[in-house]
Amino acid sequence: xxxxxxxQFLQQRGSKEPGLNALLLQIxxxxxxxxxxxxxxxxxxxxxSAGSGxxxxxxxxxxxxxxxxxxxxxCVKEASLAAMAxxxxxxIHPANANxxxxxxxxxxxxxxxxxxxxxxxxxxxxxxxKHQGAAHENDFLQVGREQLLAGYVVYGxxxxxxxxxxxxxxxxxxxxxxxxxVLIKENIQVQADTKEFAxxxxxxxxxxxxxxxxxxxxxxxxxxxxxxxxxxxxxASMVADVHRILCRGGVFMYPWxxxxxxxxxxxxxxxxxxxxxxxxxxxxGASINGTQSILDIPPEKLHQRVSVILGSxxxxxxxxxxxxxx
Ligand code: P6P
Numbered sequence: 001x002x003x004x005x006x007x008q009f010l011q012q013r014g015s016k017e018p019g020l021n022a023l024l025l026q027i028x029x030x031x032x033x034x035x036x037x038x039x040x041x042x043x044x045x046x047x048x049s050a051g052s053g054x055x056x057x058x059x060x061x062x063x064x065x066x067x068x069x070x071x072x073x074x075c076v077k078e079a080s081l082a083a084m085a086x087x088x089x090x091x092i093h094p095a096n097a098n099x100x101x102x103x104x105x106x107x108x109x110x111x112x113x114x115x116x117x118x119x120x121x122x123x124x125x126x127x128x129x130k131h132q133g134a135a136h137e138n139d140f141l142q143v144g145r146e147q148l149l150a151g152y153v154v155y156g157x158x159x160x161x162x163x164x165x166x167x168x169x170x171x172x173x174x175x176x177x178x179x180x181x182v183l184i185k186e187n188i189q190v191q192a193d194t195k196e197f198a199x200x201x202x203x204x205x206x207x208x209x210x211x212x213x214x215x216x217x218x219x220x221x222x223x224x225x226x227x228x229x230x231x232x233x234x235x236a237s238m239v240a241d242v243h244r245i246l247c248r249g250g251v252f253m254y255p256w257x258x259x260x261x262x263x264x265x266x267x268x269x270x271x272x273x274x275x276x277x278x279x280x281x282x283x284x285g286a287s288i289n290g291t292q293s294i295l296d297i298p299p300e301k302l303h304q305r306v307s308v309i310l311g312s313x314x315x316x317x318x319x320x321x322x323x324x325x326x
Pocket of ligand 1: 109110111112200236237238239254266267
């Protein structure tokens with residue numbers, strides 16, 4: 001079977017902006033280096049806590065910091081990149097003052113899974129710097145619909161890249177023999193209906209009523225209002241859960257809960273929810289915070305959090321209806 005590499009795909013069907021294609025390729029160079037470290041794990045002495053905390057107040061794993069550094073070092077080489085922002089950095093990291101693009105990333109999503117050899121991943125999002133000269137933090141505060149490029153690399157049984165440039169969602173798996181990302185699926189579509197939901201059930205007593213109603217109905221299965229049985233998955237790596245949904249449908253929920261009512265949710269808007277939401281919408285799915293599309297939420301802070309409900313559009317629509325109509 002003739003293989004289409006990522007380079008060939010971008011030459012044939014990439015962005016009309018060469019700098020954006022070049023930036024995507026540079027991001028994949030960084031992710032290949034991260035994949036090599038992830039595969040080594042304990043053999044490279046990179047398992048476990050780094051003994052430091054990030055701006056989120058979370059304990060940083062050694063691989064969190066290493067992955068962040070690899071992305072900074074590799075992507076700064078791209079002349080089109082003006083600045084970077086990361087879950088692991090309090091403020092932005094300047095790159096090239098004449099660069100046109102702003103890159104945001106969660107360098108290693110799913111850190112709690114690193115030590116137990118469960119899939120983790122890198123999530124990335126690219127915006128345009130809309131003025132001349134050096135970038136400032138406020139330049140990053142754009143709604144998700146302004147994204148030019150969004151995607152992730154999942155480090156699992158395969159190292160797989162999924163991205164969108166606004167013309168569909170495409171999937172590439174890394175071929176270790178040729179050292180190339182090879183196209184395995186283009187124009188991915190998320191099933192409109194599903195029998196599979198993903199949520200951390202241990203938080204059930206803290207959920208708002210609409211989420212509790214939806215999950216209760218799933219659990220009642222064929223004997224309840226839904227008249228069909230559901231399956232549940234929770235990998236605790238958003239990248240892996242979203243990848244499964246892109247491949248076979250489903251709905252992912254990390255909703256607001258009353259453990260800390262002042263926090264709209266656990267996941268971060270700019271470098272987790274927005275890139276994943278654009279991928280899902282580009283694939284025909286839907287993504288909301290409960291009441292509105294995540295891609296329409298105007299960001300106020302770089303690290304702000306958001307409630308996330310995304311996946312098969314008919315299920316997301318049902319959950320939105322429960323939020324809006326009780
Ligand atoms: P919990 C990983 O830490 C993450 O940010 C997402 O990738 C994942 O979906 C979620 O948190 C898991 O959170 O509370 O179930 O451990």
